[in-house]
Amino acid sequence: MPASVLRLTSAVRGADGRLLATPEYNHGVPGVLKNAIDWLSQPLHASALEGKPTAIMGASTGFSGTARGQMQLRQSFVLTNTPVMLQPELLVGRAHEKFDAAGRLIDDGTRQFIASFLVRFVAWADHQKGCPGARAT
Numbered sequence: 256m257p258a259s260v261l262r263l264t265s266a267v268r269g270a271d272g273r274l275l276a277t278p279e280y281n282h283g284v285p286g287v288l289k290n291a292i293d294w295l296s297q298p299l300h301a302s303a304l305e306g307k308p309t310a311i312m313g314a315s316t317g318f319s320g321t322a323r324g325q326m327q328l329r330q331s332f333v334l335t336n337t338p339v340m341l342q343p344e345l346l347v348g349r350a351h352e353k354f355d356a357a358g359r360l361i362d363d364g365t366r367q368f369i370a371s372f373l374v375r376f377v378a379w380a381d382h383q384k385g386c387p388g389a390r391a392t
C-alpha cells in the first residue's frame with residue numbers, strides 16, 4: 256500500500272464513526288471521493304470501512320443537494336459492509352446561497368438541521384456498537 260493510503264486507513268480505523276461530506280459531480284459521487292473509498296475498501300471483509308457506523312451529508316449548488324451522489328455512495332457501502340444511517344438525510348441544496356464568502360454556513364435552518372442530524376448520528380452510532388458485525392476500533 257502507498258504511504259498515503261496507510262495514513263488514511265489508520266486515521267479512518269481509529270475513528271468511532273465516519274461522517275462523509277460530499278458535493279455532487281454530474282449526478283454522481285466525485286471521482287476523488289470514490290477513489291478514496293476504493294483504496295479504503297481493501298482488503299475486502301477486513302477493511303477500515305467494515306462494520307463501522309457511517310453517515311453521509313452533502314451540499315451542492317443544485318436544488319437536489321447531492322441526493323443522487325449520496326445514493327451512489329450508499330451502493331459502495333453494501334459491498335464494504337458499512338452500516339450507513341438511513342434517516343435523516345442531510346441534503347443542502349442551493350449551497351451558494353447558504354454560505355458566506357469565507358465558507359461559513361449562514362443559513363439558520365440548515366445550521367439547526369445539521370445540529371439535530373449530528374445528535375441523531377451519535378445516538379445511532381452508539382446503538383450500532385452492540386450489533387453483530389460491529390467493529391470496536
Ligand SMILES: Cc1cc2nc3c(=O)[nH]c(=O)nc-3n(C[C@H](O)[C@H](O)[C@H](O)COP(=O)(O)O)c2cc1C
Nearest residue numbers: 278279280281282283314315316317318320321350
Ligand atoms: C464537474 C462538476 C459537476 C457538477 N455537477 C453537479 C450536479 O450534478 N449536481 C449538483 O447539484 N451540483 C453539481 N456541481 C456543483 C458541486 O456539487 C458543488 O456544489 C460545487 O462544485 C462546489 O463544490 P467543490 O468546490 O467541491 O467543487 C458540479 C460541479 C462540478 C465542478
